[in-house]
Amino acid sequence: MDGAMKLHEYQAKQIFSNYGIPIPNGTVARTPAEAAEAVASYGGRGVVKAQVHAGGRGLAGGVKVVGSPQDGSEFAGGLLGSHLVTHQTDANGVPVDQVLVEELADIATEMYVAITMDRNHRGPVLIASAAGGMSIEEVAATNPDAIVTEVVEPGLGLMPFQCRRVAARLGMSGATARQGADVISALYRIFADNDCSLVEVNPLIVTGEGGVVALDAKMDVEDDALFRHSDLRELRDRSQEDQLEARAADDDIAYVSLDGSVGCLVNGAGLAMATLDVANAAGAAPANFLDVGGGATEEKVATAVGIILSDPKVDRVLVNIFGGILRCDVAARGIVMAYEEQQATQPLVVRMLGTNLVEGKEILAQSTLNVTFTDTLTEAAAALSTSAGGRG
Amino acid sequence: MGILLNEQSRILVQGITGREGSFHARACKEYGTQLVAGVTPGRGGQMFDDVVPVFDSVGQAVEETQANVSLIFVPPPFAADAIAESVDAGMPLIACITEGIPVQDMVGVYRYVMANGVRLIGPNCPGMINPGARCKVGIMPGNIHLPGRVGVVSRSGTLTYEAVGQLTDLGIGQSSCVGIGGDPIIGTSFVDVLKLYNEDPDTDMVVFIGEIGGTMEQEAAEYIGSSEFNKPICTLIVGATAPSGKRMGHAGAIITGESATAESKTRALEAAGANIIPTPADIGITAQQTLREAGLAG
Numbered sequence: 001m002d003g004a005m006k007l008h009e010y011q012a013k014q015i016f017s018n019y020g021i022p023i024p025n026g027t028v029a030r031t032p033a034e035a036a037e038a039v040a041s042y043g044g045r046g047v048v049k050a051q052v053h054a055g056g057r058g059l060a061g062g063v064k065v066v067g068s069p070q071d072g073s074e075f076a077g078g079l080l081g082s083h084l085v086t087h088q089t090d091a092n093g094v095p096v097d098q099v100l101v102e103e104l105a106d107i108a109t110e111m112y113v114a115i116t117m118d119r120n121h122r123g124p125v126l127i128a129s130a131a132g133g134m135s136i137e138e139v140a141a142t143n144p145d146a147i148v149t150e151v152v153e154p155g156l157g158l159m160p161f162q163c164r165r166v167a168a169r170l171g172m173s174g175a176t177a178r179q180g181a182d183v184i185s186a187l188y189r190i191f192a193d194n195d196c197s198l199v200e201v202n203p204l205i206v207t208g209e210g211g212v213v214a215l216d217a218k219m220d221v222e223d224d225a226l227f228r229h230s231d232l233r234e235l236r237d238r239s240q241e242d243q244l245e246a247r248a249a250d251d252d253i254a255y256v257s258l259d260g261s262v263g264c265l266v267n268g269a270g271l272a273m274a275t276l277d278v279a280n281a282a283g284a285a286p287a288n289f290l291d292v293g294g295g296a297t298e299e300k301v302a303t304a305v306g307i308i309l310s311d312p313k314v315d316r317v318l319v320n321i322f323g324g325i326l327r328c329d330v331a332a333r334g335i336v337m338a339y340e341e342q343q344a345t346q347p348l349v350v351r352m353l354g355t356n357l358v359e360g361k362e363i364l365a366q367s368t369l370n371v372t373f374t375d376t377l378t379e380a381a382a383a384l385s386t387s388a389g390g391r392g
Numbered sequence: 393m394g395i396l397l398n399e400q401s402r403i404l405v406q407g408i409t410g411r412e413g414s415f416h417a418r419a420c421k422e423y424g425t426q427l428v429a430g431v432t433p434g435r436g437g438q439m440f441d442d443v444v445p446v447f448d449s450v451g452q453a454v455e456e457t458q459a460n461v462s463l464i465f466v467p468p469p470f471a472a473d474a475i476a477e478s479v480d481a482g483m484p485l486i487a488c489i490t491e492g493i494p495v496q497d498m499v500g501v502y503r504y505v506m507a508n509g510v511r512l513i514g515p516n517c518p519g520m521i522n523p524g525a526r527c528k529v530g531i532m533p534g535n536i537h538l539p540g541r542v543g544v545v546s547r548s549g550t551l552t553y554e555a556v557g558q559l560t561d562l563g564i565g566q567s568s569c570v571g572i573g574g575d576p577i578i579g580t581s582f583v584d585v586l587k588l589y590n591e592d593p594d595t596d597m598v599v600f601i602g603e604i605g606g607t608m609e610q611e612a613a614e615y616i617g618s619s620e621f622n623k624p625i626c627t628l629i630v631g632a633t634a635p636s637g638k639r640m641g642h643a644g645a646i647i648t649g650e651s652a653t654a655e656s657k658t659r660a661l662e663a664a665g666a667n668i669i670p671t672p673a674d675i676g677i678t679a680q681q682t683l684r685e686a687g688l689a690g
Contacts, residue, residue: 117495117499117576119576119577119606120607122498122499122502122503122577123499124499154496154499154500154503155500155503192496195494195495195496197495222494222495222496224468224492224493224494224495225494225495225496227468227469228469228494256635258635266550267550268548268549268550268551269548269574270546270547270548270549270550270551270552270574270601270603270630271548271549271550271551271553271554273551273603273604273630273631273634274551274554274628274630274672275672276631276633276634277630277631277632277633277671277672278671278672278673280632280633281671281673286633289634293491295411295412322533322549322550322553322554322557323533353533353536353553353557354533354536354553355533376558376561376673377554377672377673378673381673
């Protein structure tokens with residue numbers, strides 16, 4: 001899920017451990033030598049895992065069981081400084097700046113446990129399956145009966161009886177079930193205490209001796225709640241994020257990079273999606289989704305336009321502003337500010353309506369920008385088709 | 393008559409002394425809304441624009457002014473508290489404009505709202521308006537609206553204005569317009585608003601604008617297809633060209649499965665008998681056709 005800050009596995013495991021959840025012995029290595037040293041300390045064997053914000057690491061060659069420090073050094077050396085491409089990343093992949101080296105676990109059974117926010121219940125829900133290691137989507141498709149669900153009543157939290165029920169349904173018994181229930185309870189407390197949108201363990205294992213251990217750990221923290229988690233904010237790894245999207249997020253601008261060449265500046269998420277649909281229908285593929293938000297200042301609009309213009313794919317810009325909280329004059333001043341700052345020349349198709357429209361149009365008309373004004377979405381679409389046709 | 397608001401609506405603005413709160417409180421008042429009170433803790437005793445009394449608490453404001461609608465502009469960290477304070481004061485109708493309230497805050501306050509039978513619009517919404525009653529409780533530009541007999545419901549702000557603008561340009565007036573909000577947890581669903589329009593004698597037809605993500609539009613399709621709903625309706629689902637897995641601004645608007653796509657939602661609505669609006673540029677024209685097909689003015 002987006003709208004959330006992802007944590008690295010090693011960071012999430014530290015938090016798991018603070019809540020009493022058993023995790024394997026592990027060391028974060030930033031050089032091949034550190035990786036070799038860690039493998040040696042675990043008796044010459046271990047597992048080396050790339051630390052990236054993307055699922056599908058295993059299949060993409062980002063995880064390996066190694067049989068010697070030399071092995072560990074070589075595998076870590078190949079990963080560190082490289083970009084890992086998984087089915088969840090784009091073609092450029094994400095940089096690997098550190099690996100987690102862990103002691104090998106004695107796996108008897110593997111399970112899947114996750115807690116997420118469920119909009120239908122308007123509260124948290126726990127999802128688990130005895131088929132660990134597999135993706136939950138795969139289990140849902142092939143064997144839906146194997147999925148265990150517990151709806152959390154927010155005023156109560158995930159109750160001990162629910163934790164015991166989940167442990168039993170996952171096939172645990174005796175002391176293992178007691179420990180499993182404790183782990184599940186701790187996972188819920190991690191979710192609730194840290195404003196998570198997702199806590200996921202895949203796999204959660206039972207060892208040969210009957211112990212319960214989290215072999216993996218995933219935590220996504222809701223962006224809107226980060227203001228009250230200064231400790232978690234420090235764990236953010238910007239290198240893992242799309243650079244333009246991250247820059248936009250810093251200024252509270254919703255930006256998603258797309259494949260086309262029409263830069264889009266819109267206020268409001270719904271209108272921004274509608275604008276993409278209209279541009280596409282006109283045969284002018286958008287370069288981005290961008291919602292500059294409600295109470296935007298002219299500086300914020302300028303930042304948004306700056307982000308649009310810094311995408312080399314952008315050869316023209318479509319502005320669709322419906323003045324509500326954001327006034328048209330404020331938007332216009334922001335656009336002019338960004339164009340002047342970057343000495344940009346890309347032509348604009350501008351459609352503005354609502355609060356302070358006259359002032360907004362006047363500011364753009366009096367600037368040096370190449371602006372085509374349109375009054376309706378239909379006209380804006382036509383103006384885009386024309387400019388696309390003119391370019392051949 | 394319209395839904396939710398009428399000539400008897402008396403509005404209280406929580407966060408009236410803030411930048412956005414004061415700007416929009418003024419705009420509501422200028423539109424004709426009966427703005428009877430403001431609330432900002434610590435600013436009790438002041439006057440807003442020389443005529444609207446400001447109180448320290450919602451409870452005091454309700455007691456002194458008989459306000460019966462709350463409009464909330466309080467910043468995200470304090471917004472859930474503001475909603476709860478209005479519920480506690482016995483307010484029957486609340487619109488929360490605030491964007492960016494932590495989901496876990498809404499999880500708790502949603503249950504409090506429901507347990508007390510309060511109608512909450514939003515959060516992260518533009519609010520609502522009844523042009524015939526000259527009553528605006530939200531951030532929409534008032535001047536684009538025209539009194540009439542078409543009900544509008546959408547998730548988001550500016551897209552609702554777009555729809556209203558296209559209707560007004562064709563001379564199609566609105567009985568009411570409601571933006572229910574783009575967050576994963578909101579107080580009022582599409583079905584809730586469709587039910588209100590269905591029961592409103594002054595609404596002839598409904599324009600319903602949905603988005604990708606979630607299943608609220610499917611639930612609406614089920615209701616529209618039922619024998620209970622008996623008004624002409626035209627619908628648009630935006631986000632057809634959005635990539636999956638990427639959040640399009642609204643926390644709700646993310647394609648995570650087949651049922652969340654624009655195509656499957658449009659199919660469900662078409663099967664339920666709704667007129668489909670082909671692109672966001674065709675809202676007005678499709679509404680006009682829908683009215684004519686139903687033998688209504690337009």
